Amino acid sequence: xxxxxxxxxxxxxxxxxxxxxxxxxxxxxxxxxxxxxxxxxxxxxxxxxxxxxxxxxxxxxxxxxxxxxxxxxxxxxxxxxxxxxxxxxxxxxxxxxxxxxxxxxxxxxxxxxxxxxxxxxxxxxxxxxxxxxxxxxxxxxxxxxxxxxxxxxxxxxxxxxxxxxxxxxxxxxxxxxxxxxxxxxxxxxxxxx
Amino acid sequence: xxxxxxxxxxxxxxxxxxxxxxxxxxxxxxxxxxxxxxxxxxxxxxxxxxxxxxxxxxxxxxxxxxxxxxxxxxxxxxxxxxxxxxxxxxxxxxxxxxxxxxxxxxxxxxxxxxxxxxxxxxxxxxxxxxxxxxxxxxxxxxxxxxxxxxxxxxxxxxxxxxxxxxxxxxxxxxxxxxxxxxxxxxxxxxxxxxxxxxxxxxxxxxxxxxxxxxxxxxxxxxxxxxxxxxxxxxxxxxxxxxxxxxxxxxxxxxxxxxxxxxxxxxxxxxxxxxxxxxxxxxxxxxxxxxxxxxxxxxxxxxxxxxxxxxxxxxxxxxxxxxxxxxxxxxxxxxxxxxxxxxxxxxxxxxxxxxxxxxxxxxxxxxxxxxxxxxxxx
Numbered sequence: 001x002x003x004x005x006x007x008x009x010x011x012x013x014x015x016x017x018x019x020x021x022x023x024x025x026x027x028x029x030x031x032x033x034x035x036x037x038x039x040x041x042x043x044x045x046x047x048x049x050x051x052x053x054x055x056x057x058x059x060x061x062x063x064x065x066x067x068x069x070x071x072x073x074x075x076x077x078x079x080x081x082x083x084x085x086x087x088x089x090x091x092x093x094x095x096x097x098x099x100x101x102x103x104x105x106x107x108x109x110x111x112x113x114x115x116x117x118x119x120x121x122x123x124x125x126x127x128x129x130x131x132x133x134x135x136x137x138x139x140x141x142x143x144x145x146x147x148x149x150x151x152x153x154x155x156x157x158x159x160x161x162x163x164x165x166x167x168x169x170x171x172x173x174x175x176x177x178x179x180x181x182x183x184x185x186x187x188x189x190x191x192x193x
Numbered sequence: 194x195x196x197x198x199x200x201x202x203x204x205x206x207x208x209x210x211x212x213x214x215x216x217x218x219x220x221x222x223x224x225x226x227x228x229x230x231x232x233x234x235x236x237x238x239x240x241x242x243x244x245x246x247x248x249x250x251x252x253x254x255x256x257x258x259x260x261x262x263x264x265x266x267x268x269x270x271x272x273x274x275x276x277x278x279x280x281x282x283x284x285x286x287x288x289x290x291x292x293x294x295x296x297x298x299x300x301x302x303x304x305x306x307x308x309x310x311x312x313x314x315x316x317x318x319x320x321x322x323x324x325x326x327x328x329x330x331x332x333x334x335x336x337x338x339x340x341x342x343x344x345x346x347x348x349x350x351x352x353x354x355x356x357x358x359x360x361x362x363x364x365x366x367x368x369x370x371x372x373x374x375x376x377x378x379x380x381x382x383x384x385x386x387x388x389x390x391x392x393x394x395x396x397x398x399x400x401x402x403x404x405x406x407x408x409x410x411x412x413x414x415x416x417x418x419x420x421x422x423x424x425x426x427x428x429x430x431x432x433x434x435x436x437x438x439x440x441x442x443x444x445x446x447x448x449x450x451x452x453x454x455x456x457x458x459x460x461x462x463x464x465x466x467x468x469x470x471x472x473x474x475x476x477x478x479x480x481x482x483x484x485x486x487x488x489x490x491x492x493x494x495x496x497x498x499x500x501x502x503x504x505x506x507x508x509x510x511x512x513x514x515x516x517x518x519x520x521x522x523x524x525x526x527x528x529x530x531x532x533x534x535x536x537x538x539x540x541x542x543x544x545x546x547x548x549x550x551x552x553x554x555x556x557x558x559x560x561x562x563x564x565x566x567x568x569x570x
Binding site: 020021024027028030031032034035037038039042043045046049051063078079080081082085086099101102103104105110113114116117118119161163 | 218219220221224228242245246296297298300301303304305306307308309310311312315318319320322330333334336337340341343344347378382383384385386387454
């Protein structure tokens with residue numbers, strides 16, 4: 001028998017179930033414990049800690065000095081830490097996702113850019129014009145997916161773009177229209193001020 | 194040198210044993226395979242939407258591939274005893290890049306940061322969250338892989354040197370896959386409108402800090418784990434303290450880089466100084482035992498005149514001893530020839546170790562090769 005083969009054999013007095021070396025069971029348990037801790041336990045603890053509904057007047061900052069006010073009563077999908085590229089909030093089955101980034105072009109061009117890379121939904125209907133409470137001009141269009149519908153919004157100012165998607169089951173989406181409109185109106189370029 | 198001393202060096206080093214990955218009777222194999230496969234699926238899920246940004250995806254892979262080359266060259270070049278099997282290094286790389294990153298670290302980091310935000314404050318999570326989360330989650334995730342490598346190759350992972358090199362490869366895997374995510378996220382964040390610009394600018398930023406990143410941290414932690422496994426002549430308490438010390442150092446250096454927001458940037462200086470000093474110290478610490486083993490294996494050949502005492506000193510001395518030996522040669526041509534002779538002598542040591550037979554056909558062939566190289570002068 002070669003040294004390599006001999007070296008792989010577990011001495012009989014250390015065998016567990018006839019094959020595994022009991023001396024290394026603790027080391028394997030450490031590995032399994034670390035994997036469970038980070039992949040299962042901590043996410044479960046995070047999930048279990050109650051997440052309060054967003055309070056009125058909350059301002060969430062995004063990158064590129066963009067901010068918006070999530071509607072009161074909605075809940076974050078993962079508490080935003082620092083300036084985020086994107087933030088998602090939920091309420092009653094409706095999702096609102098907003099993202100900021102660098103973009104040189106018009107709101108219509110951003111709308112086309114975002115929808116051209118999106119496989120999850122399709123765009124339907126005309127592109128409409130709208131503006132934020134800060135009077136930043138934007139564009140919006142309707143979207144639909146396999147079992148949801150919604151709207152896609154885009155705004156640009158001074159090389160910064162903001163896209164937002166509100167989607168959910170059609171029967172639920174209608175009840176949140178006012179909140180979504182409020183969040184769109186609250187988008188501010190150039191800081192939370 | 195006695196046969197017993199040689200056998201002892203071979204047994205301690207584990208150099209005689211091949212590495213086998215497929216070990217269905219070993220639970221460590223299944224844990225490794227399951228978690229790496231899980232990481233591969235998670236990474237595929239992450240990379241799938243990038244089909245919409247082919248320029249960014251391809252450019253990221255190319256840039257990171259080129260970036261990895263000097264790291265791989267450095268790690269393998271520094272391994273002047275050339276004992277670390279490629280298979281084991283690849284297993285470490287795959288663990289770091291797939292399992293540690295996507296199965297353990299990403300959900301762990303997200304959860305802990307979110308808990309900080311909920312229980313302390315969003316501001317605290319934004320500033321102190323990264324240095325208090327990533328070092329703990331990520332270093333332990335990579336460390337778990339090093340333990341699995343030991344369980345998969347118990348006869349090979351037996352020294353601080355093994356741990357250091359395998360740690361470097363495991364950390365490199367983590368670093369490159371994490372960088373891929375950073376590069377492509379920057380593209381998505383800007384709506385895919387400036388793919389080349391976003392990939393290149395993020396690559397430059399990550400590339401500079403990458404010199405003091407995961408490959409270095411895990412090499413440090415791995416050196417401690419390798420020492421714990423191999424230095425059986427020392428007490429368990431001593432070995433545990435050394436291993437814990439190296440792991441703690443890796444976490445602190447890692448944390449100092451992630452504390453850039455919380456400290457206003459000054460901690461990066463600590464990362465550079467402590468990281469550089471730490472890896473040099475770990476390398477010297479880890480190499481000692483390796484050098485001793487080589488000396489034992491080649492002792493008979495020095496006595497027989499196959500290798501000169503000066504050559505053995507260059508081979509088993511510190512790096513500066515080897516450099517001084519080569520520098521003393523008259524001219525570059527002679528220095529290159531001397532370097533080739535040292536390489537052939539190291540090969541001879543490897544063949545003796547692999548067969549535990551200094552007179553067997555492998556060792557005889559290695560000696561003939563050494564003589565051939567020597568005659569090229």
